[in-house]
Amino acid sequence: MSPVPVPRVTLSGGLEVCRVLNGMWQVSGAHGPVDRAAAVKDMQAYVDAGLTTFDMADIYGPAEEIFGLFNSQLKSKSSETSVPALQGLTKYVPRPGPMERKVVEKALQRSMARMQVDSLDCVQFHWWDYKDKRYLDALGHLSDLQQEGVIRELALTNFDTQRLEEITNKGIRISSNQVQYSVVDQRPAARMEQFCVANNIQLLTYGTLAGGLLSERYLGRAEPRSREELYTASLSKYKNMINSWGGWSLFQDLLVTLETVAKRHGCSVASVATRYVLDRPAVGGVIVGCRLGVAGAGQHISDSLRSCSPELKLTADDLAAIEAVTSRSRDLMASIGDCGDEYRG
Template identity: 50%
Template sequence: MTGLSLLHSVSNFPPSNFPLSCSASRNGLLRRTAGGGSGFKQPRGVAAVRCCTGPAEAAQTNNRTATLKMGNDTLDICRVLNGMWQTSGGWGTIDRNDAVEAMLRHADAGLTTFDMADHYGPAEDLFGIFINRVRRERPPEYLETVRGLTKWAPPPVKMTRTFVQQSIDISRKRMDVESLDMLQFHWRDYNNPEYLDALMHLTDLKNKGKIKTIALTNFDTVRLEIILENGMPVVSNQVQHSIVDMRPQQRMAELCGISGVKLITYGTVMGGLLSEKYLDTNFRIPFSGPKLNTPSLQKYKRMVDAWGGWSLFQELLKTLKKIADKHAVSIPTVAVRYILDQPSVAGSMIGVRLGLSEHIKESNDVFSLALDQEDLQHIEHVTKKGKDLLNVTGDCGDEYRRA
């Protein structure tokens, strides 16, 4: 099986404990096969996902939660996630007490899912303090709604069982939980096939109760297919996805629709570029444009440049502003709703600068917004003028793996 042949092969999945063996390389990558065979097999109990195709169906998915499921592994999340990359530095100094109070305000407002990583500064520690406040100060049924999703991006060392377990135990200790709600796995170098060994060890830890669900972050479609072919029970893949960056809808979403894997998106408001703040701004005159003074603003400005430049982006912002005014919401709310309505998208991230600034109302406005066909046509009239980022930067996550 080569390329995206998975998209044309659906049957039953092999048991999760089947033996793995190394075989020949594909596209320069080692892969593993089960029992000497090949071919994707859909996990038992996972129906093929029917994609959202228009505003009528989109309006039916405005519920606050989504269920991530693979086999017997299930996790409910809030569809608007609180992204905690902003705790890692570069967005201002975070006060611990203020940050935890802000986390409580978000959760009290129904925004109960927090996304972090082992390398996002004190993010996991803040969650540990926060979850203990919840245990002491909120009723048990409240605690049941809170989710802490973390990521692990291991260094380029041997993926032994001991190393993987020790790494996960550190996150469990920092977050003060017996079992991680979700471990999202990132791998830097596809030329090193040990990502399969790491995922196998993570699956063992899941079976021991240390992890509830396993997910990926920034994996491309080819590697996701290989991982699924090897029976790894991943429930989601977190990828960059916005009105400007529609790469996940070209290959990834089709594979997700067949396999049941969901997408969690980040960069959906492009670090704040998709907002009223950047409407009617100009970078052509030196020092006249708005300051791009955070890592996320700088990153997503580069994506705008690759997509079509600032003038086209201004046309997009003006279009989104008209739609936002029509529905009495903000541009970021429209931007998030548009992506939540895309096929296989379970949730979208909004970065939170805990204790510094808040957008709780705008986040909750997403759930009551339904874009109509006219809105979609106006948006796509502009976006079709931009470049296909799949051809410019590669598939999901490829921008992190350039030489």
């Protein structure tokens, strides 16, 4: 039986991606050991459910190779039966240094070889230090390589509004910016969203489930503090964010409210947290991290499908109840800065 079609968004270069994307940072090794063969096997359930878009990076350990293995397996089946097309979004995260064309080209060729593709659906560029303006050199070459057909969508990750504007003003066409966005971390709403809407740039978001903290699993739980409790890189990253935002007690108030909303709609807290972000202006898609190759991988697929189903509609009352809690939080724009500033000292 074919799956119900997953809602999609079209990026400015014409690539259609699912509104819920499968995140592959979880197979980088930072979240625990990775069984590559099991990870490749687990990808099938997502594709069978219609979730065909995967997000990875050149710095996510074996993620691009795992995608490549799955991609080639899928292609080899295509002579027997029709197989769905995958969308593989990667990131180019160079160490600051000379950004000559040959450096950029070599990095893209490595990603293509690992992903077993002849061209890249989408390259999301990250840069660590705005004082080093060579990000403009890199983006110039990426834009040329896009014209030559090596890349379909040229995108960014963790760029702030000021630099996004600078890059756009140079005539470089950016399809999307991948940033942290959740009920907790709403910094994109301050400036980023408005610029993106005006310039047809989609936001692809991460941290939307705070590594799983934004779920029933943590409702009524004592504050997790130890490495054993915060057992993935995501959990500790977003626990720090919750500390900056307002602390565990306020977070519990938020979970109680999200659970009330979830019960009204007969869905999970995670689905409400995802829908909330999907409904924000400029948000094209939410990336949900998948612990491929770990027991229980795939268990959240039905929640993800529910989150992006047009039938899940948050009401004005739902939004007001959430706002009543989030308005009691600290201002993360003031303490951290705009999108991506957490990566720059």
